[in-house]
Amino acid sequence: DAGVIQSPRHEVTEMGQEVTLRCKPISGHNSLFWYRQTMMRGLELLIYFNNNVPIDDSGMPEDRFSAKMPNASFSTLKIQPSEPRDSAVYFCASSFRGRALGDTQYFGPGTRLTVL
């Protein structure tokens, strides 16, 4: 299995530009999560989907951030316009939500975003 795939791995952009991060979850998984990791705030959950439906977006910082999951094998996280404080590593993770408590989340390799 290829695991969770994220692209790009690195993104450098200028303030004000639109940034789109992409994620392909593990085949068969029905939940998808977007996290942001910074030194100051650690790992933060931004939003998660179950069966392509957004369940909880309370972690999305502000209206500049949006996420979509048009189908079971693809999700995007968009930042428009980007700001220097958005610089972070963004992780996508997926899991299979079954009846068992504590379904394992599998993380992708992350996208390192730098906003100049």
Next chain:
Amino acid sequence: QQQVKQSPQSLIVQKGGISIINCAYENTAFDYFPWYQQFPGKGPALLIAIRPDVSEKKEGRFTISFNKSAKQFSLHIMDSQPGDSATYFCAAITGGNEKLTFGTGTRLTIIP
């Protein structure tokens, strides 16, 4: 609001020693406690997890100790090896919810 407190922030242990990382939680609704291991440039990966109905879980050199009354749990790495050098995150989750609440992480360095 930080619901899972993790300490220490960084830890240096000699090869062969025992590494201990502690976490404390406030929300008594948490009922599943995983630990994730993250190597530089990689995403976190599940290492070991415990449910609060047991006080200890061991997998190889890794052991979770759980104290429900104190609302604390810890990760012990026995016979620590240089390959264990990574950042470790404790986490907690509430049954019926998929949201993981992570601790702040511990950067572990094992020296020869």
